[in-house]
Amino acid sequence: MAPQDRLTLDRVTAPADDALLRVEGLSVSYGDNQVVTDVSFGLRRGGSLALIGESGSGKSTIARAVLRLLPEGTGRARGLVEFDGQDVLSLSERRFRSLRGRRIGFVPQDPSTSLNPVRTVGSQAREAAALLDEPGGHRELVLETFAQVGLDDPRRVYDSYPHQLSGGMLQRVLIGLTVLPRPALIVADEPTSALDVTIQKRILDLLSDLRRDLDISLLLITHDLAIAAERADTLVVLKDGVVQESGGTASVFSSPSSEYARKLHADVPALNPDRYRHLRERPAGGTGERPKIEVGGVTKSFTVDGRALVAVDDVSFTVEAGTTHALVGESGSGKTTTIRLLLGLEEPDRGTITVAGEEVTGRSHAELRSIRRHLQLVYQNPFTSLDPTWTVKRLVGESLDRFRVGTRRERADRVREALDSVGLGENLLSRKPGALSGGQRQRVALARSLVLRPDVIVLDEPTSALDVSVQAGIVEVLLSLQAELGLTYVFVSHDLALVRQLAHTVSVMHRGRIVESGAVATVFDDPRRPYTRALVDSIPVGAGTVSGGVS
Amino acid sequence: MNRDYARYALRRVLQAIVVILLAYVFTFVVISVLPGDPVTNTLRNPQNGFTEEEIARIVSYYGLDRPVYEQLWDSLSRLLVGDLGISLRSGLPVGRLIGDVLGSTLLLAGSALVVALVLAFAIGFGTRYLPKRYGQGLLRAFPSLFLSVPNFVIGLVLINVFAFQLGLFRVIDSEGGLATFFAAIALGIPVSAQVAEVLIANLDHEAGQEYASVARSRGLGQTGLFLRHLLKPSALPVVTVVALTVGELLGGAVITEQIFGRTGIGSLVERSVTTQDLPVLQAVVTLAAVIFVVVNLVADLAYPLLDPRVRLGGAKPRDKAEVAR
Incomplete structure (x- = not known):
């Protein structure tokens, strides 16, 4: 990274007053629905504070209230938000505009939707540069900033449209635009949750570096306790719009006093790698039998823009019955193609795939149907994978109806049984997905795949759309089902901490190849390949700043 | 590409x-x-x-x-080879008959399109930035209102008020500038409704997008946000809608020309239908098809050039390399 003198030299010296942002008795409601109640916290100049909570905790709403970006007409904020001595909520729109960008910057959650898709990155970046009130030279300034945030080819980025850049690059752009006018405060709303793990770490490191170099305060909004503990010196834990606990990172993180903070701590996979050890114990005597799944030398390529792209390159792994095998890797590493091949949704160019002794490759449609009775899939996002117009009963019973299993009554019994096994009651049978929570939906999706009593379930990032505490519930269900029914799982995830918690063996994929595989403990504790080490190192564990501290 | x-x-x-x-x-x-x-x-x-x-x-x-x-x-x-035949009624070449009146109709349809676009964009801007209490609800009702009033009613009202009462133009000599302007209003209003509907829906959608919030967080004001961020993505689909309204403009021109007593394709069609002048009808139908197809062709060809996201040939997005380190 080139040194950026102009951004570091002429800093305005901070006044003596220590509090930069003071929030007192803040309540926010959307219409009649109050989502934030009486929240207070303070952020000192140069400090960093994390608002932690799950979806619906009101953490993003607080950020938007501070930025005055609540939806017009419906969102109403009451209380005091004081930035640098000015009452933000009572300022006129015109007066507040002069603070936007110049004094308060915003780094949004999903970089792919946060830039105008039909304008070049450069033209939008010039808007941020124009805030400096310096005539001309905006292009140079933008290019300089792009270099500063670690973009390799600033000119190409400048001329690109957002859809031509990766998520990580876009987030660098957005962070660049935010720091360019040299604000005193950055509000970052889940700045990394839409990114791959290794990129997450780089982006958070970048934010920390810039913060230190440019003396910017940070209000970080996150659902990840470990990230918060690593990056902030004060934590505020929220639930249902109410502060549960707040204080220095060291005390809140290491010895939480509230019930909720303790539970949150326990549910973060990275902090509790061995939480499910008792459920994960391998069934004795599993060896000797033929592995449940054998994938041998599988290769699959696609043609993109006239060029051949090898999505999966000579991939082999085996999974013993009753165990969980994890496929980990970043987006584009070939995980998804591998499971599509495993499920018979794609034909491999080369190689063989055997499930429970039956060849998957080279099957006709009808033959695949019979294999699928033993091989089920749970999708990533329960919000889109369930037909919203169907009832739970119909959703879960669909495959029974398709395969004409038993009588009507038997089918109804099995639906109830499947729901029961994932911890859902009969009262949900006539509900539609819209009336269920995210966790309940994913349980329904799981029941849907269990109802045929398969031996193998492929889990494609089954919890990535869910909160940690909901995720913990699903993981528990998955593991107890495995212990009870001897199910074999193929678990696809980019969340290494979660893999560590629930898998027995793991294959690390990178650019279509398996770079390392073996028992989870071995691969994670003693990674041999640099790529695996980078992945493992990027798991936030929250320990960093507790001892180190940034001040 | x-x-x-x-x-x-x-x-x-x-x-x-x-x-x-x-x-x-x-x-x-x-x-x-x-x-x-x-x-x-x-x-x-x-x-x-x-x-x-x-x-x-x-x-x-x-x-x-x-x-x-x-x-x-x-x-x-x-x-x-461009020979459209000979009119049965007048014995003149059909090409010449059409050529004589085509200019007048194109002028009317073109002016009507301009009127429609100006109206639609004014309504679009108003629905976002007029104070909620006063303008927005009312403005949002305009497109439905415009669509539900037939253009001959609008034409008759315009003639009654502006020609007969205010005397701004004469119905007898209907080719003057003001006469064309009012005819274009009568023809343009229903067309503006369709454009405005699409524009309002798109503006609402785009304003709700995350990038709009992010742009505001960079200190952009309402007008800057509208002009720099919302207008282009919202106006892109309008290109397609405008192309589709060409049929409406041509069909409407037939009626409008009758009401305003203009000679044009409309009067030619009307005469040819009543006298069963088949070669002329055949040529007019073909002409309408050509105009409609060509305008939509231009819109389709222009769209990929205007919208950077449109990718042709169904290929997957270009490789995105994470170049940072």
Whole structure:
């Protein structure tokens, strides 16, 4: 990274007053629905504070209230938000505009939707540069900033449209635009949750570096306790719009006093790698039998823009019955193609795939149907994978109806049984997905795949759309089902901490190849390949700043 | 991109030509299977005063004594060299009849399109930035109102108020600038409704997007946000809508010309229908098809150039390399 003198030299010296942002008795409601109640916290100049909570905790709403970006007409904020001595909520729109960008910057959650898709990155970046009130030279300034945030080819980025850049690059752009006018405060709303793990770490490191170099305060909004503990010196834990606990990172993180903070701590996979050890114990005597799944030398390529792209390159792994095998890797590493091949949704160019002794490759449609009775899939996002117009009963019973299993009554019994096994009651049978929570939906999706009593379930990032505490519930269900029914799982995830918690063996994929595989403990504790080490190192564990501290 | 675009453009142009030819053939076939023989009837009408020789000449010119498929073939070959035939009513070449009135109709339709766009964008801007209490609800009702009032009613009201009461233009001499302007308003208002509907929906959608919030967080004001961020993505789909309203503009022009007493394609069509002047009708239908197809072709060809997200050839997005480290 080139040194950026102009951004570091002429800093305005901070006044003596220590509090930069003071929030007192803040309540926010959307219409009649109050989502934030009486929240207070303070952020000192140069400090960093994390608002932690799950979806619906009101953490993003607080950020938007501070930025005055609540939806017009419906969102109403009451209380005091004081930035640098000015009452933000009572300022006129015109007066507040002069603070936007110049004094308060915003780094949004999903970089792919946060830039105008039909304008070049450069033209939008010039808007941020124009805030400096310096005539001309905006292009140079933008290019300089792009270099500063670690973009390799600033000119190409400048001329690109957002859809031509990766998520990580876009987030660098957005962070660049935010720091360019040299604000005193950055509000970052889940700045990394839409990114791959290794990129997450780089982006958070970048934010920390810039913060230190440019003396910017940070209000970080996150659902990840470990990230918060690593990056902030004060934590505020929220639930249902109410502060549960707040204080220095060291005390809140290491010895939480509230019930909720303790539970949150326990549910973060990275902090509790061995939480499910008792459920994960391998069934004795599993060896000797033929592995449940054998994938041998599988290769699959696609043609993109006239060029051949090898999505999966000579991939082999085996999974013993009753165990969980994890496929980990970043987006584009070939995980998804591998499971599509495993499920018979794609034909491999080369190689063989055997499930429970039956060849998957080279099957006709009808033959695949019979294999699928033993091989089920749970999708990533329960919000889109369930037909919203169907009832739970119909959703879960669909495959029974398709395969004409038993009588009507038997089918109804099995639906109830499947729901029961994932911890859902009969009262949900006539509900539609819209009336269920995210966790309940994913349980329904799981029941849907269990109802045929398969031996193998492929889990494609089954919890990535869910909160940690909901995720913990699903993981528990998955593991107890495995212990009870001897199910074999193929678990696809980019969340290494979660893999560590629930898998027995793991294959690390990178650019279509398996770079390392073996028992989870071995691969994670003693990674041999640099790529695996980078992945493992990027798991936030929250320990960093507790001892180190940034001040 | 460029090779893909050339391939795409070529395919679209070929499709357009096929559509035009099919429209011509379809009209031809419909006319030729009509019961009775309007051509001969017209020619033999004593009032038209054709002599037997002339009748024979015209009949053989059109090849009416030969099988239908041969007639079609002849007619198509003449079309390709630009010969649209001869009017049965006036005996003049159809090409000249249309040429005489086409300019007036295109002027009317073009002005109406301008009126429609100005109205639609004014409404679009108003729905976002007029104070909620006063303008927004009312403005949002405008498109439905505009759509539900037939344009001849609007035309009659305009004539009554501006011509008869205020005397701004005269209905007798209807080709003047102001007369054209008011005719264009009558024709443009229903068209503006469709454009405005799409524009309002898009503006609402785009304003709710995350990038709009992020742009505001960078200190952009309402007008800056509208002009720099919301307008382009919202206006892109309007290109397609405008192309589709060409049919409306042409059809509406027929009625509007009648109300405002203008000569144009509308009056020509009206006369040709009442006198069963088939060659003229055939030519007008073909002309309408050509205009409609060409305008939509231009819109389709322009769209990929205007919207950077449109990728041709169904390829996956270009490799995105994470270059940072």
